[in-house]
Amino acid sequence: MSQQRMQGQPMIIMGDDAQRVKDKDAQEHNISAARAVADSVRSTLGPKGMDKMLVSSMGDVTVTNDGVTILQEMDIDNPTAEMIVEVAETQEDEAGDGTTTAVAIAGELLKNAEDLLERDIHPTAIIKGYNVAAERAREEVDDIAIDVDPDDEDLVRSVAETSMTGKGSELNKELLSGIIYEAIEQISVAADDGSTVVDMESLNIETQTGRSVSESELLVGAAIDKDPVHDDMPSEVEDADILLLNEAVEVEETEADTQVSVDDPEQLQKFLDQEEEQLREKVDQIVDTGADVVFCQKGIDDMAQHFLAKEGVLAVRRTKKSDMEFLKNVLGAAIVKDLDAASADDLGTGSVTRDSDDELFYVESDSDEALGVTILLRGSTDHVVDEVERGISDALDVAAQAVTDGRVLPGGGAIEVELADRLRSFADGVEGREQLAVEAFADSLELVPRVLAENAGLDSIDTLVDLRAAHEAGDQLAGLNVFTGEVEDTFDAGVVEPAHSKEQGLNSASEAANLVLKIDDIISAGDLSTDKGEDEGAGAGGMGGMGGMGGMGGAM
Template identity: 55%
Template structure:
């Protein structure tokens, strides 16, 4: 890029740089965002389709989880990545609703494109979109339904709704029970941390064989065959150290001139190791979990004392064992006391799907639990884990906020009506942006209908008429095609799923719309979604604009989608 000063051109950017400005830049970025949204749109709802994602090394992921799809797609375009960030924010904040957030963001961009073509300034659009988003959140919060931790039935419905259409359909009632029990178990005065719910996947058996273990399950074995397989009514020690002789921190040489001296060294080491084991025995430990190694001689003495020991346990697992048994993690055996020990009715090594694991269970007040997920194939249990993660997130969010909304496109249809009324009270061109926002929200019920094989126009007309009549809970039953009361049917989701989706989608759309100049340091004309997929046959698109023309290659994902 060159600017002229008098008759002398002044070079500002390097020759390799590219610049796209004005409507070309806006159009390019809008196209990128819309392409990302379109790639996950068919996965929305209980009848959404799955995507098969094949990476460059041949690894396969089959899923309809929005955030997983977008992460696996390896998107390079900067504007497209802003939409991907919407799904990641949604996942981090709520745990579900990632596809909803991305689809709304894409539709907001689509509606904006039409207004920009009609010479509505992007700043006006941004202002109108923000006003609409604030109003939408107010409306949803005023109409939300209150829920408490005692309302188990509603919590089960929320857990079940989050899993619908994600490979767990046949067993969602059982899994919903397990999820609600798990979240309620780990709740304490500090809140709810779902990190304390460990999910273990086992290939083999059916989904119905999945179970909740109130306690910790460690993917380890006891260190010595002579140790007991099972210890009942066990006092549990958790030691974040090593049952080994520490090496000196400085290099030193010891000259041995007599075999007796060597034996004295060995005897001294053995004595130190025995003292360590004696310390554990003295405080009454029946099982010990060690963060580092255990010397062979220490293993011998532990087995001799009938103590079950496990070594090289991950720090996160040590914390979960301590949390579930009530033990304290100690870093020095010199300071260990009986009060530092936890209690478990059973510490045992068991075979699960051909793998040996240590079960720490039958605890008095499990504040850390383990969900065992079973399935016929690896793909099944992987998708099941994603469904469970979503479900854990929405149950946690519901207990934190105490507010839920009906599903089935009911909130979006209501918001569209409310925002059109609100637009009439807003002066200036922002009114057009608010109306566009209302139209954009209706993409959710419309997509639910399309994915269920229903007529989207008929479904939308039915939904609008029921909401006009004051039925806030009226939503689309994707199985029958009828408009029903979603609250009565038990299809509900946390308030924050919707408010966060609207907020994130709006911010991303506004940020993209406000960009009128794209200056790239290098050549982006080969804008493939997956640069490693070996498909370099895309025609050059004429600079950066053409690079995003290649966003059409997104649907291909190297032939995977």
């Protein structure tokens, strides 16, 4: 309950259940919650990062070291912590990878800001310094970045392999990076300004269990996980005319519920004959278009299946909407919603093959203008294939980004140490207390090589000293090889990251940190802490660690 005194009498302005935390207490609470989120994913960073097992309330198990997946699966129930989760989600949406790095840097920015706050540096000075530092860092990223030729297969594959290293897809990263490069090559188009555009909408990933990851492959076309609706239908059609249908091949039902009493067998037969005639008419409409193959998004009646099989038409029912949209791209066909208006112009042409081992339909287009490729991703179990899919999805995004954006950076902490070195030089020219914030920003960036070293079992201090010495000597591509523990030119070693991903990470981390720092008052209609155990009603004191991070402890 909060009170204000007016003419000697207390004025009650908040309810009995409300809580309020102000000034330093609020800042400490927010920073503690945000840092707890960042610390939870630090151990997953880099090629030697560890995995997390996440168990949902339903008992579903996820094993991963993908930062955004870990944070989304956690039962986080703290408003400040959720702000940091948003950093990971934004990084995933905008850059495809680098979520753990962005979150870890955000946590370190807040840790260093806490030190400045204890030295009586005002939050607005820290925020201004962080803004200046982030803007300067993005400029320096562009200066350091190395241009990418979209036809440079080795470089594009290196970007993909760097992303996959340390994830479930690492053991087969050479095979998978080759598949990724071929896929991107198939769906890339040249823009009018000379840049390259990668149409990710024209790429699909289909997963299968029971086989090795090394058996994964690229199909120029679509893979549809469905069965033919009738055993007598053909399993393979070359030079097929393919109809994509979003109308049920079933007897049309009346709009209102009706009941019909039949007291004569001939009447019943008339009803059945009428239904059969309706189905026969629909099948004739399909055949009249010239279609050899039908992918139907809705149902196909048993009688209609029989008629289609007699006509030699291969039909598939209950095809997913996403698969229908993808087939539309692959075949250059239209999705027909009304058979009465269907014509040969709506059809796509291609070959349809049923793979009995995979239990998939392979659909390949005959048209040069059609666009669409499918990565058939295989793994021994559901857990394996899910983690490989997460890894290859991130690798696809960053490789496509490198081709589109046309800039890459050395990995292994090289870019962070170089940026820190340049920011410290830049800080000398910054006036006022903002200079301290710029230096704190530089220190925060060096968390990345320190954590890479820690996760590899190396001495983080020695590693950072060696890296700083290399960069001060002018080697801006010097990074950490976590496998040998040596400092080397990571660009030449093939450890490469897209520049846009790094820029987005710096932007997201600094803005999230500034958002947290700007809060000096927390007003809650109920208990701020959702840890209702022994700390019931503990107020600000009960919020010290994660506050209300619910089932986070059990998830780790």
